[in-house]
């Protein structure tokens with residue numbers, strides 16, 4: 001793991017910058033803020049910029065964590081019951097701005113029209129009724145390790161998780177490519193387009209929120225859901241590994257891959273990889289203020305089961321997706337600067 005801890009002066013500088021920004025903008029989804037974010041991110045402390053730049057370019061680890069950001073538990077208030085319950089102005093706006101600017105040092109933050117109402121800033125919190133679901137909002141069941149949005153050709157390069165609270169020390173799990181003994185894995189077959197990955201349930205229409213959108217957006221949204229359903233029934237075959245054969249990038253989500261239905265040698269190759277990933281999987285307890293970025297090519301992540309409280313003190317994370325190449329998805333976005341993939 002690649003780690004840094006903010007010192008007192010850096011925290012003061014961050015508070016000053018974020019204070020200035022939140023005087024002007026009341027959400028990180030404000031169009032002008034989004035346009036200026038890469039410029040504003042230049043004003044983060046140099047050690048933070050340098051840390052994230054190294055993480056991006058030299059790939060020292062599959063996971064980077066910046067700790068030390070103080071979280072005012074009283075100001076952020078209780079953990080909402082649902083991601084749909086977002087306030088007009090987020091109680092955690094200051095933290096979100098810092099988190100968003102850090103993400104912007106790695107690339108461009110983007111969202112999905114089919115996930116959390118198209119918002120860029122997601123909430124990860126346990127939702128009553130989702131306990132047994134394979135969702136970020138689940139709790140009782142193991143959240144299987146996965147590449148974030150593995151099924152989608154426009155998946156992000158990084159997934160950011162900012163911990164606001166985690167009173168029971170619930171464990172995120174990570175397995176980093178650099179810890180995998182690649183010589184024990186059937187790399188050759190995993191580089192071949194023999195595998196399909198179905199969309200995870202957070203993108204399915206059943207987890208759609210009811211929202212009012214203009215008719216032209218509704219049309220795009222319907223088309224986006226139609227594509228998700230199509231990917232669910234007839235997923236395209238793709239490789240699991242890419243890049244360097246000795247130090248590969250990974251993209252897999254075994255829970256949605258119907259491993260048993262695969263033919264040999266694909267099945268054996270994937271089973272072998274799943275086994276070694278299980279062996280190197282490690283728990284990471286995110287503490288309040290931890291700003292974590294998982295390299296979505298160099299690590300998979302999940303979450304261990306826990307018992308939700310539903311009393312306002314539940315574990316609460318913010319989540320963002322970051323891409324190094326927004327242009328890749330231009331055909332699925334409304335304009336060159338728009339951040340939402342339909």
Ligand SMILES: NC(=[NH2+])NCCC[C@H](N)C(=O)O
Nearest residue numbers: 134135136144146200202255
């Ligand atoms: N094995 C999986 N991919 N599970 C789904 C992961 C959680 C999903 N990203 C969500 O937002 O709820």
Ligand SMILES: O=C(O)CCC(=O)C(=O)O
Nearest residue numbers: 124136171172301302303
């Ligand atoms: O809750 C966590 O620690 C990870 C959640 C996650 O992987 C997700 O929401 O996709």
Ligand SMILES: [Fe+2]
Nearest residue numbers: 146148159301
């Ligand atoms: Fe995830």
